[in-house]
Amino acid sequence: MIEINQLRKSFGKLDVLKGISTTFEPGQVISILGPNASGKTTLIKSILGMVIPDSGTILFEGKDTNIDPYYKKKIGYMPQIGRYPDNMKIGQLFEMMKDIRKEKALDEDLLQQFDLPSMFNKPMRTLSGGTRQKVSAALACLFDPPVLILDEPTAGLDPVAAEILKAKIHKEKEKGKLILLTSHIMSEVDELADQILYMMEGQIKFNYTIADLKDITGENKLGKAIMQYLKAETYVESN
Amino acid sequence: MLKVTKYVLHDIVRNKILIAYTVFLFVLSCCMFYLDENPDKAVSSLLTIINIIVPLVSMIFTTSYFYNSYEFIELLVAQPLKRTNILLGEYLGIAGSLTVALIIGLGIPICMYALNPLALTLFYTGILLSLIFTSLAFLCSVATRDKAKGMGLSLLIWFFFSVIYDGLILGILYSFSDYPLEKTVLVLTAFNPIDLGRIIVMLQMDVSALMGYTGALYKTILGTNWGIFISIAILLVWFIIPLLVCVKIFKKKNL
Numbered sequence: 450m451i452e453i454n455q456l457r458k459s460f461g462k463l464d465v466l467k468g469i470s471t472t473f474e475p476g477q478v479i480s481i482l483g484p485n486a487s488g489k490t491t492l493i494k495s496i497l498g499m500v501i502p503d504s505g506t507i508l509f510e511g512k513d514t515n516i517d518p519y520y521k522k523k524i525g526y527m528p529q530i531g532r533y534p535d536n537m538k539i540g541q542l543f544e545m546m547k548d549i550r551k552e553k554a555l556d557e558d559l560l561q562q563f564d565l566p567s568m569f570n571k572p573m574r575t576l577s578g579g580t581r582q583k584v585s586a587a588l589a590c591l592f593d594p595p596v597l598i599l600d601e602p603t604a605g606l607d608p609v610a611a612e613i614l615k616a617k618i619h620k621e622k623e624k625g626k627l628i629l630l631t632s633h634i635m636s637e638v639d640e641l642a643d644q645i646l647y648m649m650e651g652q653i654k655f656n657y658t659i660a661d662l663k664d665i666t667g668e669n670k671l672g673k674a675i676m677q678y679l680k681a682e683t684y685v686e687s688n
Numbered sequence: 689m690l691k692v693t694k695y696v697l698h699d700i701v702r703n704k705i706l707i708a709y710t711v712f713l714f715v716l717s718c719c720m721f722y723l724d725e726n727p728d729k730a731v732s733s734l735l736t737i738i739n740i741i742v743p744l745v746s747m748i749f750t751t752s753y754f755y756n757s758y759e760f761i762e763l764l765v766a767q768p769l770k771r772t773n774i775l776l777g778e779y780l781g782i783a784g785s786l787t788v789a790l791i792i793g794l795g796i797p798i799c800m801y802a803l804n805p806l807a808l809t810l811f812y813t814g815i816l817l818s819l820i821f822t823s824l825a826f827l828c829s830v831a832t833r834d835k836a837k838g839m840g841l842s843l844l845i846w847f848f849f850s851v852i853y854d855g856l857i858l859g860i861l862y863s864f865s866d867y868p869l870e871k872t873v874l875v876l877t878a879f880n881p882i883d884l885g886r887i888i889v890m891l892q893m894d895v896s897a898l899m900g901y902t903g904a905l906y907k908t909i910l911g912t913n914w915g916i917f918i919s920i921a922i923l924l925v926w927f928i929i930p931l932l933v934c935v936k937i938f939k940k941k942n943l
Contacts (some may be wrong), residue, residue: 501939518768548691549692597691
C-alpha cells in the first residue's frame with residue numbers, strides 16, 4: 450500500500466534519513482521504534498508530505514505522493530504534539546476539518562467516548578496536553594481512513610483514555626487497516642503491533658514480526674528481546 | 689483555496705490590531721479632510737502618512753500573523769490540499785483583510801469628502817502598496833523559520849524602501865551632479881514601490897510643477913497615460929514576483 454524507496458533527507462549537515470526502503474501493507478500494525486532522534490518522526494512526516502525528502506520516492510497505492518496530495522484523504526494522522534489554531538473552539542475545529550476534506554464524519558466513536566462534544570465551546574488554547582491528544586485521536590479516526598498514522602498516541606493520556614484508544618486501535622486493526630505507530634512504551638507495542646521496524650541513525654536496523662523477534666532471541670518480553678537482538682548484532686559486527 | 693481564505697478571514701475579523709488599524713486610518717483621513725479646506729492639500733498630507741503607515745503595518749501584521757498561524761498551516765499540510773492553494777489561500781485572507789481595512793479607513797472618507805481623480809489615485813496606490821508589502825512579508829516569513837528573524841527581515845525591508853533607498857538616490861545625485869542623471873534616477877525610482885507610488889500620486893497634483901526639471905521630466909514620461917500604465921505594471925510586478933518566489937519556497941519547505 451505504501452512503498453518507500455531509498456528515502457534520504459538531511460537537515461543542513463545532519464543526515465536524518467540515510468536511504469530507507471520498505472513497504473507497508475493493509476492489515477498490518479507496524480510499530481516504528483528506535484532511539485530518540487533516529488528519524489522516526491521525519492519518516493512519518495515524509496509519508497504525510499510535511500517534510501520534502503532530498504531523494505527517493507514514496508508510492509501510495511502505486512502513485513507518487515509528491516505529485517498529487519489527494520492520497521492524504523486516505524490517511525488519518527495523529528501528531529506527537531497536536532498544535533491547533535489558538536482562537537478556534539473544539540467544535541469549530543471539527544466543523545472545519547469536515548468542510549476542508551469535503552467529507553462527512555464517518556466514525557465518531559472516539560469523539561463520544563472521550564466526551565468531547567461537551568467541550569465543543571472551549572477554545573483550543575485553554576486545553577491541557579491530554580485533551581489535545583484526545584482531539585488529535587478523534588480527528589485522525591473521524592473520516593474512517595484506511596491508513597492510520599499515530600505518533601506516540603498514548604503519551605500524555607490518562608489511563609482510562611489510553612485504554613479507550615488502544616481498544617479503538619484493535620478495532621481498526623480488525624477492519625484490515627494499515628496502522629503505523631511509534632511509541633516508547635514496550636508493553637503497549639507488544640499489545641498492539643504485530644511488526645517492528647527498528648530504526649537507528651537514519652537507517653533500518655531490522656524489520657521483523659514480534660513473534661519472529663521473540664523466537665530468534667528466545668526472550669518473552671519485547672523490550673528484552675530487542676535489547677538482546679541489538680547486543681547480538683553489535684557482537685557480530687565487532688568480530 | 690477559498691476555504692482556507694474563509695477560515696483565515698474568520699480568525700482575522702476578531703483581530704484587535706487590524707481593527708485598530710482601520711479605525712486609525714478612518715479617523716486620520718476624516719481629520720485631514722475636515723481640517724483642510726482644500727481637499728488636494730489634505731490628500732498631499734495623507735500621501736506622506738499613507739506611504740509610511742501602509743507598508744509598515746502590512747509588513748508587521750502579515751509577518752506576525754503568519755508565524756502565529758503556523759499551527760494552522762501545519763494542520764492543513766497534512767490534509768488533502770495542494771501546498772500552493774494553502775499559501776495563496778492564506779495570502780488572499782491576509783491581503784484581503786488589509787485591503788478591506790484600507791477601503792473602510794481611506795475609501796469611505798474619500799467618498800464622503802473628496803471624490804476626485806487625485807484622491808482616488810491615492811486610494812488605489814494605497815491598495816497596491818498593501819498587496820506589495822504583504823507579498824514581501826510572506827516571502828520573509830516563508831524564507832525564515834525563526835519568528836524574530838522573519839520580523840527583523842521585514843522591518844529591514846520596510847526601512848530600506850522608505851528611508852535608506854531615498855538616501856542612496858540623493859547620494860548618487862549629489863556625487864554625480866555634473867552629469868545628466870534624470871533618466872537614471874527615473875529608472876532607479878521605479879525600483880522602489882513606495883517612491884513610485886508617491887510619484888504616481890504627485891503627478892496628479894499641481895505641486896509637480898514645483899519639482900523643477902526632474903519633475904518636468906517625470907511629467908513628460910510618467911504623466912502620460914502610457915507612463916501611468918507602465919508604473920502600475922511595475923507595481924504589479926512588485927506584488928506578483930515575491931509571491932511566486934514565496935510559493936516556490938513553500939512547496940519545498942519542511943514543516
